[in-house]
Amino acid sequence: MMAQLLNGLQYGLLLFLVSSGLTLIFGVMGIINLAHGSLFMIGAYVAFLVSKATGTLWLALPVGVLGGAALGALLEWTLFRHFAKREHLDQVMLTFALILLAEELRWVVAGSDFHSVPIPAILDFSVPVTSGFSYSAYRFAVIAICLVLALALFWWIERTRFGAVVRASAENPEMVDVLGLDARRVHLVVFAAGTALAVVAGVLAAPLTSVYPGMGDSLLIISFVVVVIGGLGSISGAFWAALLIGLVDTFGKAYGPSFQGTGALGTLLAALSGSSVYLLMIAVLLWRPTGLFGQRP
Amino acid sequence: MSPPLIDVRDLHVYYGASHVLRGLSLHVAPGETVGLMGRNGMGKSTLIRTIMGLVRPRAGEINVDGRPMTGRPTFEIARRGIAYVPEGRGVLASLTVLENLEIAARPGLDGARAWDLPRVLELFPRLGQRRDNRGNQLSGGEQQMLAIARALLTNPRLLILDEATEGLAPLIRDEIWRTIRLVREAGIATLVVDKTVHEVTAVADRVVVLVKGEMAFEGPPEALTADPDLMHRHLGV
Numbered sequence: 001m002m003a004q005l006l007n008g009l010q011y012g013l014l015l016f017l018v019s020s021g022l023t024l025i026f027g028v029m030g031i032i033n034l035a036h037g038s039l040f041m042i043g044a045y046v047a048f049l050v051s052k053a054t055g056t057l058w059l060a061l062p063v064g065v066l067g068g069a070a071l072g073a074l075l076e077w078t079l080f081r082h083f084a085k086r087e088h089l090d091q092v093m094l095t096f097a098l099i100l101l102a103e104e105l106r107w108v109v110a111g112s113d114f115h116s117v118p119i120p121a122i123l124d125f126s127v128p129v130t131s132g133f134s135y136s137a138y139r140f141a142v143i144a145i146c147l148v149l150a151l152a153l154f155w156w157i158e159r160t161r162f163g164a165v166v167r168a169s170a171e172n173p174e175m176v177d178v179l180g181l182d183a184r185r186v187h188l189v190v191f192a193a194g195t196a197l198a199v200v201a202g203v204l205a206a207p208l209t210s211v212y213p214g215m216g217d218s219l220l221i222i223s224f225v226v227v228v229i230g231g232l233g234s235i236s237g238a239f240w241a242a243l244l245i246g247l248v249d250t251f252g253k254a255y256g257p258s259f260q261g262t263g264a265l266g267t268l269l270a271a272l273s274g275s276s277v278y279l280l281m282i283a284v285l286l287w288r289p290t291g292l293f294g295q296r297p
Numbered sequence: 298m299s300p301p302l303i304d305v306r307d308l309h310v311y312y313g314a315s316h317v318l319r320g321l322s323l324h325v326a327p328g329e330t331v332g333l334m335g336r337n338g339m340g341k342s343t344l345i346r347t348i349m350g351l352v353r354p355r356a357g358e359i360n361v362d363g364r365p366m367t368g369r370p371t372f373e374i375a376r377r378g379i380a381y382v383p384e385g386r387g388v389l390a391s392l393t394v395l396e397n398l399e400i401a402a403r404p405g406l407d408g409a410r411a412w413d414l415p416r417v418l419e420l421f422p423r424l425g426q427r428r429d430n431r432g433n434q435l436s437g438g439e440q441q442m443l444a445i446a447r448a449l450l451t452n453p454r455l456l457i458l459d460e461a462t463e464g465l466a467p468l469i470r471d472e473i474w475r476t477i478r479l480v481r482e483a484g485i486a487t488l489v490v491d492k493t494v495h496e497v498t499a500v501a502d503r504v505v506v507l508v509k510g511e512m513a514f515e516g517p518p519e520a521l522t523a524d525p526d527l528m529h530r531h532l533g534v
């Protein structure tokens with residue numbers, strides 16, 4: 001029970017790192033980046049390659065942060081800014097093409113096998129929590145790193161002048177131009193930050209999930225659920241929705257199957273438990289069509 | 298003689314098939330107060346939005362300080378020292394009053410910060426009391442004050458106000474007009490769009506009346522007020 005709670009929290013926080021970038025980029029640029037899951041995959045493969053080359057995961061973190069930010073800036077500068085005013089279909093084509101490109105790149109660099117990534121030696125132990133229960137130190141570290149990143153992101157968006165410009169760009173881009181602020185710079189920085197967050201999430205997740213082809217796809221879909229439940233463009237919405245989804249998904253998968261064989265209702269519950277997050281999304285949208293933290297129209 | 302601050306020549310603007318500005322020309326000299334009038338739908342807002350680069354003209358040119366700016370992005374035009382308070386005010390609802398002000402603050406083209414936070418808060422003490430409120434928690438009058446204060450913090454050479462007093466209580470309107478006079482005395486050029494004829498004619502150096510995207514009158518305010526027929530036909534007073 002305690003383990004599921006911590007697993008759900010840790011999964012939810014990783015989801016937040018991915019979905020916060022997705023929701024920020026959508027809020028500011030109006031683009032839904034389907035390749036956002038591929039950025040997560042790239043992070044995981046960076047972890048795999050770096051730890052294979054150096055014997056430890058640690059170097060992958062700075063590489064992920066800096067490389068992710070550089071990659072994001074490059075993508076925004078060369079591609080995304082030219083698509084911000086194009087039709088949605090063009091944007092879908094662009095971001096879908098990037099998914100294929102990332103998979104191709106992954107195949108060339110690392111092939112199509114599953115690879116495991118070792119947990120860093122100094123965190124490869126269990127922390128006793130209560131007398132009868134202990135929990136992975138690495139997972140605790142992931143929770144801590146994610147919380148620090150989430151706090152830094154909140155502070156940046158909610159408390160700094162640049163963050164105020166980011167919120168202004170999401171709300172009324174025309175007014176930002178009228179005030180003489182260069183929206184292109186805002187887009188570049190937001191895209192770079194969003195990319196870096198997704199890549200870092202991939203690095204952190206690699207030892208927990210192994211790395212494998214298409215590993216970003218399912219995460220992308222869950223991240224969309226998070227963004228929609230939280231309210232498009234809302235950072236705090238994404239945070240609470242990610243935690244909610246992390247817990248619901250973890251508990252659903254852990255306890256859902258145990259209803260099997262307890263009558264018709266039990267069988268139904270067991271069958272639905274794998275889809276608990278989608279049921280949650282439908283419920284939230286029926287209750288609040290713009291998401292938990294979305295602007296009322 | 299220095300070139301006009303803005304000089305718009307032979308502007309043609311279309312929305313789809315409708316021809317909204319028909320060969321319109323307008324200039325504003327440094328420090329000059331120009332009143333822009335005309336009934337609803339005559340093209341006043343469109344003219345301003347075209348100057349700001351928010352609407353693309355099909356033909357014509359826009360010069361700022363004698364330099365061609367047609368087709369340049371809006372933020373570059375704003376950076377030439379042109380501040381625009383749109384109809385509806387453009388207050389950012391998700392930002393606090395203070396944030397609305399802070400993101401706009403910058404030195405003017407001459408490098409000076411004649412208008413800084415203490416000065417605009419002195420001008421509009423209400424804003425100081427509401428500094429931590431979000432934009433969407435303000436009354437209409439407070440929003441208008443915030444929009445003007447924010448525009449002044451960019452240390453502009455030209456302040457464009459589109460229907461700044463519309464829908465406000467009389468006391469607040471008076472405060473806005475007082476502010477416009479103060480801005481004028483500070484040597485900032487203003488382009489004021491408003492329907493209150495007696496106020497516009499009292500403050501403006503020159504008045505322009507638009508009818509269906511064309512200039513129906515241009516001259517000193519006295520020449521307009523001396524012509525009741527013109528006032529009646531084009532302004533409905």
Ligand SMILES: Nc1ncnc2c1ncn2[C@@H]1O[C@H](COP(=O)(O)OP(=O)(O)O)[C@@H](O)[C@H]1O
Pocket residue numbers: 312317335336337338339340341342343344
């Ligand atoms: N975005 C738009 N799309 C289509 N037509 C518009 C748009 N904005 C204004 N118009 C039309 O253009 C004309 C001029 O409008 P506007 O410039 O707002 O006039 P004013 O500010 O003098 O009231 C009006 O007929 C109006 O209906």
Ligand SMILES: [Mg+2]
Pocket residue numbers: 341342343384459460
């Ligand atoms: Mg108008």
